[in-house]
Amino acid sequence: MKKIIKLSKKQRYWLDFVSAMTQKEIKARYKRATFGFLWLVLNPLLQMLVMGFVFQFFVPVRVDNYFLFLFAGLLPWNFFAQSLTKTTPAFFYERNLIKKAKFPREGIILSIIFSNLFHFLIALILLMIALIGDKLLIESYTFMQLINYALRMLWVFPAILLLLLFTIGLSLITSSLNVKFRDINFIVSLAVMLWFYATPVIYALNLLPEFIQPLFYLNPMTTVVEMFHYALMGLPMTMMNFVWVAIVLIIAIFYFGIKIFNKESKNFDDWL
Amino acid sequence: MTILEEKIIRNRKHTNDVVISLSDISKKYIITHEKPTLVEDVSRILRFQKKEEYWALQNVNLKIYKGEKVGFYGPNGVGKTTLLKIIAGISSPTLGRVSTKGRIISLIDLEAGFHPDLTGQENIFLNGLIIGMSKDEIDRKFKKIVSFAGIGDFITAPLYTYSSGMKLRLGFSVAIHANPEILLLDEAMNMGDEEFQQKTRRIFDKMLKKQITIVMVSHIYKYLNDMCTKIYFMSNSEKIDPKYII
Numbered sequence: 001m002k003k004i005i006k007l008s009k010k011q012r013y014w015l016d017f018v019s020a021m022t023q024k025e026i027k028a029r030y031k032r033a034t035f036g037f038l039w040l041v042l043n044p045l046l047q048m049l050v051m052g053f054v055f056q057f058f059v060p061v062r063v064d065n066y067f068l069f070l071f072a073g074l075l076p077w078n079f080f081a082q083s084l085t086k087t088t089p090a091f092f093y094e095r096n097l098i099k100k101a102k103f104p105r106e107g108i109i110l111s112i113i114f115s116n117l118f119h120f121l122i123a124l125i126l127l128m129i130a131l132i133g134d135k136l137l138i139e140s141y142t143f144m145q146l147i148n149y150a151l152r153m154l155w156v157f158p159a160i161l162l163l164l165l166f167t168i169g170l171s172l173i174t175s176s177l178n179v180k181f182r183d184i185n186f187i188v189s190l191a192v193m194l195w196f197y198a199t200p201v202i203y204a205l206n207l208l209p210e211f212i213q214p215l216f217y218l219n220p221m222t223t224v225v226e227m228f229h230y231a232l233m234g235l236p237m238t239m240m241n242f243v244w245v246a247i248v249l250i251i252a253i254f255y256f257g258i259k260i261f262n263k264e265s266k267n268f269d270d271w272l
Numbered sequence: 273m274t275i276l277e278e279k280i281i282r283n284r285k286h287t288n289d290v291v292i293s294l295s296d297i298s299k300k301y302i303i304t305h306e307k308p309t310l311v312e313d314v315s316r317i318l319r320f321q322k323k324e325e326y327w328a329l330q331n332v333n334l335k336i337y338k339g340e341k342v343g344f345y346g347p348n349g350v351g352k353t354t355l356l357k358i359i360a361g362i363s364s365p366t367l368g369r370v371s372t373k374g375r376i377i378s379l380i381d382l383e384a385g386f387h388p389d390l391t392g393q394e395n396i397f398l399n400g401l402i403i404g405m406s407k408d409e410i411d412r413k414f415k416k417i418v419s420f421a422g423i424g425d426f427i428t429a430p431l432y433t434y435s436s437g438m439k440l441r442l443g444f445s446v447a448i449h450a451n452p453e454i455l456l457l458d459e460a461m462n463m464g465d466e467e468f469q470q471k472t473r474r475i476f477d478k479m480l481k482k483q484i485t486i487v488m489v490s491h492i493y494k495y496l497n498d499m500c501t502k503i504y505f506m507s508n509s510e511k512i513d514p515k516y517i518i
Binding site for chain 2: 101
């Protein structure tokens with residue numbers, strides 16, 4: 001096989017290592033589970049049905065196509081929430097490994113995030129196929145309409161990129177600090193629970209009073225979830241000009257994540 | 273002050289290549305009585321207390337040449353394992369500089385990195401990568417690793433079905449096939465059944481003859497005396513307790 005990009009031996013090793021760790025995460029998760037990969041679609045699906053039932057019939061939220069709206073938001077949110085709660089105590093759980101061998105420490109965090117990403121992408125692709133199928137077979141779109149529809153879906157790529165950078169950056173910060181300060185883990189699980197309600201997953205931002213809306217854009221997940229809503233459902237972003245806030249915040253957090261990790265990881269052994 | 277006193281056991285030839293060089297290495301640990309939490313940190317700052325510090329190593333200077341078999345000997349708590357971890361790159365010194373040349377394999381814990389739900393085969397790859405082998409290298413040596421470990425058909429079974437001896441053999445087999453240039457051993461390696469011990473002994477003898485640098489740490493003097501060309505006596509006090517110099 002001809003290699004397009006020439007990698008140094010070190011970079012090659014790093015890639016092999018992270019990919020092997022990721023494969024381990026994926027394989028180990030579904031080993032000896034009879035339904036195996038089915039869980040990865042079943043999980044958000046059941047979550048969507050329960051939530052949809054509650055917010056459609058008990059406390060109605062006025063959003064068209066509410067079940068789909070929920071699903072499109074829950075996928076990226078679950079990826080983020082599950083990754084963050086799992087990575088935060090990861091160095092602490094892998095202390096045996098960290099104290100015994102020298103290897104790229106970030107592999108532990110990245111493998112968790114990439115294995116979640118793998119699951120997230122499969123669920124997302126299944127959703128996109130279902131959506132296109134629906135437009136093609138039931139709503140019988142014309143060819144041009146279908147092309148436009150598919151082109152809009154391309155917006156998932158920048159959305160995934162932002163989501164991934166944000167998750168990696170924040171995970172590096174919380175997991176590195178959790179080595180010394182074990183409270184971080186408790187704070188994160190609490191914060192994720194509250195954070196869910198500060199992100200427009202079960203409601204749409206434009207249902208809120210207008211003066212409060214900009215505040216929500218201080219939460220990068222608002223922008224990410226809205227980008228998914230736009231890409232998958234065509235719902236316009238509530239405040240387009242606030243996208244930059246999220247992009248700047250995400251890049252800053254990614255940068256600080258790497259900084260903090262580099263500083264702290266040298267001394268993980270002392271604290272575990 | 274960490275004192276190192278050198279004792280040459282046997283004069284075996286080694287080259288003038290320095291493979292491990294420690295200059296002015298000091299390692300400070302911060303003592304926490306409870307597990308380190310934010311609350312404790314904040315309360316300490318509010319009470320204007322300084323952190324409690326402990327220097328495990330102070331001003332260690334040494335050079336180890338290619339092919340030397342070096343032992344570190346001393347009572348518990350003198351910093352032997354800390355020193356080994358610093359050489360391995362698992363821990364980093366608070367002050368000073370470490371430089372090493374060549375692949376270091378540490379046989380500190382052979383089962384680190386094994387996952388119980390994965391098969392022996394999958395674990396060989398994972399463990400190999402963790403100790404620093406490349407994927408191609410593991411591919412090439414895969415058969416040898418399996419046959420040395422002697423686990424037969426279990427190679428495709430998940431690791432939780434292995435006996436502890438089998439896991440140990442698998443871990444050891446991966447480690448020695450990594451072709452270390454520097455081998456780090458913590459405490460006496462005493463493992464596996466009779467047959468496997470003889471096998472490992474032969475491997476060590478082979479390595480002793482080769483230009484592989486071995487650094488080992490033990491509080492059993494006889495063990496070091498048998499294997500090493502040079503022993504460092506370590507102590508934290510001003511002078512080394514004469515009962516430790518045999």
